[in-house]
Amino acid sequence: MDQDDILAIFFQECDEGLAVAESGLAALAGGAADAEGLNAVFRAVHSIKGGAGAFGFDALVRYAHLFETVLDHLRAGRLAHDLEVVRLLQRSRDVLDDHVHAAQNGGAAPDDSGVVAELSQLAADPGAAPTVAASAEAPAAAEPDADEFGFMPVTVDLDSFNAPAETPWLVRFRPLAGAMAHGNDPLLLLRELERMGALEIRLDETALADLAVLDPCEPGLAWEIEMPGDTDEQAILDVFDFVIDDCELSVARKAENAAVLDLPADLADTPAPADQPAAESRAAAAAAAAAPPAGERPSIRVDLDRVDQLVNLVGELVITQSMMAQRVKDLNLDLSEELDDLSHLTREMQDAVMAMRAQPVRTAFARVPRLLRDLELETGKSVRLDVSGETTEVDKTVVDRIGEPLVHLIRNAVDHGLEAPADRVAAGKPEQGVIRLAAEHRSGRIVITVADDGRGIDRARVRAKAVERGILAPDATPSDEEIDNLIFAPGFSTAERVSNISGRGVGLDVVRRNVASFGGRVTLASTPGQGSVFSLTLPLTLAVLDGMVVRSGGDTYVIPLANIVECIRPAPGQIRAVGSRPDVLELRGMHLPIVDLGAVLRGENGDEGSETAFVIVDCEHLGRAALRVDSIDDQRQVVIKSLEANFRAVAGLAGATTLGDGKVALILDPESLIAMARTPAAALSLAA
Amino acid sequence: MSDIDIDIDNAQRQVIVFEIAGHQLAVDIMAVREIRPWSPSTPLPGVPSFVRGVVNLRGVVLPVCDLGERLGWGKSNPSERHVIIVVQIDGQQVGLIADGVSDILTFPRSAVQPTGDVAAEAAAFLEGLVLQDQRMLLVLALDRLGLTENLQVAA
Structure with missing residues (x-):
C-alpha cells in the first residue's frame, strides 16, 4: 500500500467523519442533548485533524483544531449548548468540509475567516454567547439578573460548577499473573501517574496470598x-499502554463508580468514548463503561473490488452448482438430498454476499442538510428538512448513483417548489418551508421521495412554456398528469430568471435520464398550492434480478419478474387480428397489444402455428402488453452482467446473464421492447 | 511520423498470426489476452452483422466479432475447429473469430509497410503489411475496427 492509497483512505474517512458530524449536529439542533452524539462529532473532527497532521495539511489541521477546541468546551460543559452555538457548529462543519475538499483536490484553502472569528471567540472565552446570539436574542433564562450587577460571569460559573468534568477519575489497576514476567514494574506506572497529578493512590492488598503460599513471581x-x-x-490510558494486556484496568469517573448519585444526563458526564483503548481492556468495568452504544457494531473496511470479486465468484458458483445438478440428474445418481443442501447453501451465500454490499441510504442523504443550508443562504428561503427511512438498505452501487439526482431534486424543490417567505405567509402557510426526504422498501424496489409543501406545479405556466419552447403543440389537450410530466422534457425550465441553483438548462430531463440509466424511474405528483412529490423508484441492487426464463426461436431470454403481471396460454379465439399487425390479445375484456419476441428481436415473421405462451408485462410508461414466447421454462434469480462492460447498450435488452448450461442468455427490457414493436424510431431514442 | 516512432523503428515487434478465409492476419501479441476454442454465441438483436453475439468467458459477457465479415470477405461459418482470439481494445475485451492460429512472429517495427491498394476494402482496418517468408501478413489496427464506439453512433 503506497502513500496514495493511504491518502485515499484518509479522505474516505474524512467523508465518513463529516457525515457523522452532520448527523450528530443535526441531532443536537433537534434538541437532543445526547452526550454520545456530541462525542461522536468530537471524535470525527479529531480524527480528521490527526490524519491531516500526518499528511501535512496545515490549514486543515489549524482549522480542525479550533473546531475541536470549541467542541471540547461544549463537551466539558464549559460552553452552554444552545441553538445558536449548534448553528455555528453546523456552519463550521461545512467549512471543514470545504477544507477537506480543498486538501483533497489541491485547491486553495477556503475562506474561513468568518467562522474562524466566531469559533476563536468561543474557544478563548467559552462563557460568552456566540456573536450572533450576543447581538440580539442572546440572554438566556439565567442571565437577565446579571445586568444589574454590571457584569456577566454567572453563566460561565454555573456551567463550570455544574460540569461534572471536574469529577475525579478513579483508576483501578491490578496486574495479572504473568505481568512481572514481561518486565513491567507497577511502581514506574504509579510514579508516572503521580507526576500527572494523582490526587491519591490507595493500595489494595486484600488479594495478597499468605506468606506460606506466596509466589514471589x-x-x-x-x-x-x-x-x-x-x-x-486518553493520557491516563496511555500510561498503561504497554501493560494493558497484562492487567485489569478500569478508568471511570469517580461518582459513577460509587454509583450513589444518579446524575442528570449532562454533556460532560460521559463514560469513555467508544473507540478508546479502554474498550480493549480486560476489565469488565471498563468494557461496560466503554461499550459501543447499541446499534453500532464493529466493522472492517474492505476494498469494494474484493467484494465485487466475491459477488462474481458466488454468481459463478451458483451456475456451476446448477450445471452439476443437471449432470447428476442425467447420470441418475441418487444425490438429491446433498444437492438440495448445496443449492440452499449457495443461495444463502449469495444473499450474504449481496448483503455485504448493502448500505443504508443515509450515506446518500448525508449531503442534503449542507446543501439546504447553502440553498437557504442563496435563496433567502427558510427550509426545514424532515428525513425518514434513512436506514433503508440498498446496494452500494445504487447508493452511489442516487446522490446526483437527489441533489438535483432538492435544488429544484427549494428553487421552484417552495415560495418566497412573504408569498408563503400570504398563502396562509408557515414562513418556513418543509422538504420531506424519505426512503422505503416497496415491493422489491426502493422508493425515495422528495416532497415539498410549496406552490405545486403551475400547470398553466408549464403549458405556456412548453408551447413556447416547441415541446407541446399549441392545440394539444394534455391531461394534468401529462402537463406535470412536461417538466422532464429536455430543455424545459420555467425559472423566470436563470439562478445559480437551477435553471441552467440541465434540468429534470437529466435526472430522469440519469435515473433510467440504472433501471430506476422518476414520477411526480403535484397538488397546486400544496406542493409536489417527486418519487425515485430504484432497483435494490444492480447485480441480481428475479426473472422468468423463457424461450423464443431456440434462444433463451430472461424477463424481469418486476415487470410481469401474469403468464397465460391462450385459448383459441383470444388472439384477435386487428387488420394490420400487431394483433391484440383479449384478456378478461381487456385488449393487450401483442409483442412477438421473434419478430422484434430477430426480425422473424411470427409463426402462430407453433406452441405459444404469453407473458403479460406492465411497464411504467407504455402500459401493458403481451409478449409472445415459445415456452416458459423457469423462474430464477440471475446475476446481471453488463453488456456495456465489453460492448455497449443494446436496444430491447437490460443486460445479459449466464445460465446453467454456460451459455449467455439475454435479459429483456420490456419497456423498450414494446417501444421497438410500436415504432422503430422510439426504440432508437430509448437506446441512446 | 513522430520522434518516438523513429526511435523505435528498429525495435522488435511480436505478433500472433492467424488465418481468416485464406488471408494471413497479424495482431500485436500485447493485445491478445487468450485464445479459446469457439463456442456457440448468443445473437444480439439490432447489431451490425459482423457482431455475431456474446459468449460466456468465465462469467464475463464477451462480444464476438466476425472479422471476415467486417473486412469484407464474407460471413464465416464457425465450427468447433474455429478459435476465438480474445483481444483487449480500449479497456474492453472482444473476441475475434478466426479459422486458426498459425504462428507467433517477430519482426522489426520498420518492416510494416503501408497497405497501398493491396487489401482494398480491408485497408481501413489495417495498420499495414508485412512480407515475411513469401507470405503477406495483414497487420490489424484493432482500434479502427469500430467494434464498440462506432456502433454507438450507428445506433
Missing part, C-alpha cells in the same frame, strides 16, 4: 488511583 497487589477530573482520559 506473581503480583498480588492492586491499586486505586484518583486522578484530577480535568486529566485527559
Whole structure:
C-alpha cells in the first residue's frame, strides 16, 4: 500500500467523519442533548485533524483544531449548548468540509475567516454567547439578573460548577499473573501517574496470598488511583499502554463508580468514548463503561473490488452448482438430498454476499442538510428538512448513483417548489418551508421521495412554456398528469430568471435520464398550492434480478419478474387480428397489444402455428402488453452482467446473464421492447 | 511520423498470426489476452452483422466479432475447429473469430509497410503489411475496427 492509497483512505474517512458530524449536529439542533452524539462529532473532527497532521495539511489541521477546541468546551460543559452555538457548529462543519475538499483536490484553502472569528471567540472565552446570539436574542433564562450587577460571569460559573468534568477519575489497576514476567514494574506506572497529578493512590492488598503460599513471581497487589477530573482520559490510558494486556484496568469517573448519585444526563458526564483503548481492556468495568452504544457494531473496511470479486465468484458458483445438478440428474445418481443442501447453501451465500454490499441510504442523504443550508443562504428561503427511512438498505452501487439526482431534486424543490417567505405567509402557510426526504422498501424496489409543501406545479405556466419552447403543440389537450410530466422534457425550465441553483438548462430531463440509466424511474405528483412529490423508484441492487426464463426461436431470454403481471396460454379465439399487425390479445375484456419476441428481436415473421405462451408485462410508461414466447421454462434469480462492460447498450435488452448450461442468455427490457414493436424510431431514442 | 516512432523503428515487434478465409492476419501479441476454442454465441438483436453475439468467458459477457465479415470477405461459418482470439481494445475485451492460429512472429517495427491498394476494402482496418517468408501478413489496427464506439453512433 503506497502513500496514495493511504491518502485515499484518509479522505474516505474524512467523508465518513463529516457525515457523522452532520448527523450528530443535526441531532443536537433537534434538541437532543445526547452526550454520545456530541462525542461522536468530537471524535470525527479529531480524527480528521490527526490524519491531516500526518499528511501535512496545515490549514486543515489549524482549522480542525479550533473546531475541536470549541467542541471540547461544549463537551466539558464549559460552553452552554444552545441553538445558536449548534448553528455555528453546523456552519463550521461545512467549512471543514470545504477544507477537506480543498486538501483533497489541491485547491486553495477556503475562506474561513468568518467562522474562524466566531469559533476563536468561543474557544478563548467559552462563557460568552456566540456573536450572533450576543447581538440580539442572546440572554438566556439565567442571565437577565446579571445586568444589574454590571457584569456577566454567572453563566460561565454555573456551567463550570455544574460540569461534572471536574469529577475525579478513579483508576483501578491490578496486574495479572504473568505481568512481572514481561518486565513491567507497577511502581514506574504509579510514579508516572503521580507526576500527572494523582490526587491519591490507595493500595489494595486484600488479594495478597499468605506468606506460606506466596509466589514471589506473581503480583498480588492492586491499586486505586484518583486522578484530577480535568486529566485527559486518553493520557491516563496511555500510561498503561504497554501493560494493558497484562492487567485489569478500569478508568471511570469517580461518582459513577460509587454509583450513589444518579446524575442528570449532562454533556460532560460521559463514560469513555467508544473507540478508546479502554474498550480493549480486560476489565469488565471498563468494557461496560466503554461499550459501543447499541446499534453500532464493529466493522472492517474492505476494498469494494474484493467484494465485487466475491459477488462474481458466488454468481459463478451458483451456475456451476446448477450445471452439476443437471449432470447428476442425467447420470441418475441418487444425490438429491446433498444437492438440495448445496443449492440452499449457495443461495444463502449469495444473499450474504449481496448483503455485504448493502448500505443504508443515509450515506446518500448525508449531503442534503449542507446543501439546504447553502440553498437557504442563496435563496433567502427558510427550509426545514424532515428525513425518514434513512436506514433503508440498498446496494452500494445504487447508493452511489442516487446522490446526483437527489441533489438535483432538492435544488429544484427549494428553487421552484417552495415560495418566497412573504408569498408563503400570504398563502396562509408557515414562513418556513418543509422538504420531506424519505426512503422505503416497496415491493422489491426502493422508493425515495422528495416532497415539498410549496406552490405545486403551475400547470398553466408549464403549458405556456412548453408551447413556447416547441415541446407541446399549441392545440394539444394534455391531461394534468401529462402537463406535470412536461417538466422532464429536455430543455424545459420555467425559472423566470436563470439562478445559480437551477435553471441552467440541465434540468429534470437529466435526472430522469440519469435515473433510467440504472433501471430506476422518476414520477411526480403535484397538488397546486400544496406542493409536489417527486418519487425515485430504484432497483435494490444492480447485480441480481428475479426473472422468468423463457424461450423464443431456440434462444433463451430472461424477463424481469418486476415487470410481469401474469403468464397465460391462450385459448383459441383470444388472439384477435386487428387488420394490420400487431394483433391484440383479449384478456378478461381487456385488449393487450401483442409483442412477438421473434419478430422484434430477430426480425422473424411470427409463426402462430407453433406452441405459444404469453407473458403479460406492465411497464411504467407504455402500459401493458403481451409478449409472445415459445415456452416458459423457469423462474430464477440471475446475476446481471453488463453488456456495456465489453460492448455497449443494446436496444430491447437490460443486460445479459449466464445460465446453467454456460451459455449467455439475454435479459429483456420490456419497456423498450414494446417501444421497438410500436415504432422503430422510439426504440432508437430509448437506446441512446 | 513522430520522434518516438523513429526511435523505435528498429525495435522488435511480436505478433500472433492467424488465418481468416485464406488471408494471413497479424495482431500485436500485447493485445491478445487468450485464445479459446469457439463456442456457440448468443445473437444480439439490432447489431451490425459482423457482431455475431456474446459468449460466456468465465462469467464475463464477451462480444464476438466476425472479422471476415467486417473486412469484407464474407460471413464465416464457425465450427468447433474455429478459435476465438480474445483481444483487449480500449479497456474492453472482444473476441475475434478466426479459422486458426498459425504462428507467433517477430519482426522489426520498420518492416510494416503501408497497405497501398493491396487489401482494398480491408485497408481501413489495417495498420499495414508485412512480407515475411513469401507470405503477406495483414497487420490489424484493432482500434479502427469500430467494434464498440462506432456502433454507438450507428445506433
